Amino acid sequence: xxxxxxxxxxxxxxxxxxxxxxxxxxxxxxxxxxxxxxxxxxxxxxxxxxxxxxxxxxxxxxxxxxxxxxxxxxxxxxxxxxxxxxxxxxxxxxxxxxxxxxxxxxxxxxxxxxxxxxxxxxxxxxxxxxxxxxxxxxxxxxxxxxxxxxxxxxxxxxxxxxxxxxxxxxxxxxxxxxxxxxxxxxxxxxxxxxxxxxxxxxxxxxxxxxxxxxxxxxxxxxxxxxxxxxxxxxxxxxxxxxxxxxxxxxxxxxxxxxxxxxxxxxxxxxxxxxxxxx
Numbered sequence: 001x002x003x004x005x006x007x008x009x010x011x012x013x014x015x016x017x018x019x020x021x022x023x024x025x026x027x028x029x030x031x032x033x034x035x036x037x038x039x040x041x042x043x044x045x046x047x048x049x050x051x052x053x054x055x056x057x058x059x060x061x062x063x064x065x066x067x068x069x070x071x072x073x074x075x076x077x078x079x080x081x082x083x084x085x086x087x088x089x090x091x092x093x094x095x096x097x098x099x100x101x102x103x104x105x106x107x108x109x110x111x112x113x114x115x116x117x118x119x120x121x122x123x124x125x126x127x128x129x130x131x132x133x134x135x136x137x138x139x140x141x142x143x144x145x146x147x148x149x150x151x152x153x154x155x156x157x158x159x160x161x162x163x164x165x166x167x168x169x170x171x172x173x174x175x176x177x178x179x180x181x182x183x184x185x186x187x188x189x190x191x192x193x194x195x196x197x198x199x200x201x202x203x204x205x206x207x208x209x210x211x212x213x214x215x216x217x218x219x220x221x222x223x224x225x226x227x228x229x230x231x232x233x234x235x236x237x238x239x240x241x242x243x244x245x246x247x248x249x250x251x252x253x254x255x256x257x258x259x260x261x262x263x264x265x266x267x268x269x270x271x272x273x274x275x276x277x278x
Contacts, residue, residue, distance in 0.1 A: 005101065006101045006104035006105045006108060007039050007097060007101050007104055008039070008079070009079050009080055009081050009104060009108065010039050010079055010081040010082065010104055011039055011040050011042060011077045011078075011079045011081070011082055011083065012039055012040070012042065012083045013041075013042050013044065013070075013073050013077065013082050013083065013084050013085065014027070014041070014043045014044070014055075014085045014086070014087055015044050015045075015069050015070060015084070015085075015086060015087065015172075016043050016044065016045040016069075016087040017045070017046075018045050018047060018048050020087050020206075021048060021050065022230050022231055023087050023088055023205070023206055023231070024043065024052075024087055025050075026090065026205075026219070026224060026226075027087055027088070027089070027090055028043075028052045028053075028055055030090050030092060031055075032052075032053055032054060034091045034092065034094050034095060034201065035094070035095040035200070036054070037097060038095070038097075039079070039083070040056070040079070041054060041055045041056065042055070042056050042057075042073055042076070042077065043055050043056070043057055043087075044057075044058040044059075044060055044069040044070065044072060044073040045057070045059065045060070046059065046060060046061060046063075046064050047059055047061070047062050058072060058073045058076055059072075060072040060073070063169070064169065065169045065171045066170070066171050066172040066175065067165050067166070067169055067170050067171075067175060068169045070084075070161070070165050071162070071167065074158060074161065074162050074165075077158065079158065080157065080158055080159075081104070081108075081155055081156065081157060081158060082155070082156050082158050082161055083153070083154070083155050083156075084151070084153070084154055084155075084156055084161065085200075086151060086153075086172075088204065088205040088206035089118065089200075089202045089203075089204060089205075090202065090203045090204075090205045090215070090219070091200050091202060092201055092202070092203045093201035094201070095199070095200055096199075099197075099199060100199060103115070103117075103195065103199065104155070107155060110190070111189070111191060112157070112192070113156070113157045113160040113191040114141075114149055114155075114156055114160065114191070114193070115154055115155040115156075115194075115195060116141075116150070116152050116153070116193070116194040116195065117152075117155060117197075117198070117199045117200060118153035118154075118198055118200070118202050118204075119152065119194060119196050119198070120204055120246060129141055129142050129145070129194065132190065132193055137195060137196050137197050138193055138194070138196075139193065139194045139195075139196065140186055140190055140192075141185045141186060141192040141193065141194055142185065143183065143184060143185050143186055143187050144183045145183060146183065147179060148179070148192060149164065149179050149182075149185075149192070150176055150179070151172055151175065151176060153200060153202055203215050203218055206231070207234060207242050208234065208238065208242075209231075210231065210232050210233055210234045210238070211226060211232070211233040211234065212233070212234060212239065212242070213233050213234055213236070213239045216233045
């Protein structure tokens, strides 16, 4: 009997904004270089139809926001699990399929609904989650974790993703804000985990429509030169504000979040909750 390949049960889904076509070009170039033997891969966007090797394009329509693109893509994807990525999550080193298959086997066997595979913060939370089955690199999301479900790279149970996204047509910022107040993770059964190993070797590249300075520098060492005429990089001050925001989210106790946000606003730090309110 042929042994089951658990990677056959997951698809890679990249959600793209049509104004980021230049970002897609580099994303797919790196994807094909560092993960050529990956599961079936989809790029869901609004109306563009670029021709990329080993990537199927899904058009969700001219007025489609992030959520609509996810909904349309899920109707096309046949696998029970989806690896959901944003277009500016660049894979910058070779991916270990054997390690990923081991993860997928655990996800299926244990009935995991959400398995985060990218952690950008200094610490994932002030309230440290407990190791899952003794593995210190796999963390149980605390039941009251703010943004416990988020749009960092993650493997989702497809039907759970469909249920979580719902039927509205809204942007990615709204999705994360909509998760506030729904914290009730892993109380009855452990179904939400975080893997701290960066299994896809992702470098987050773009913030506020501009390249992070560290990402652009890293890409240059890899032979990918991004001219300012293609897409600018963050100024040093904006880059500092972004790093400060990450630090505030990751190293600030809950009681101090509001005061720290007030200080951040004085420094013109951009917060997702403020953006959605506008």
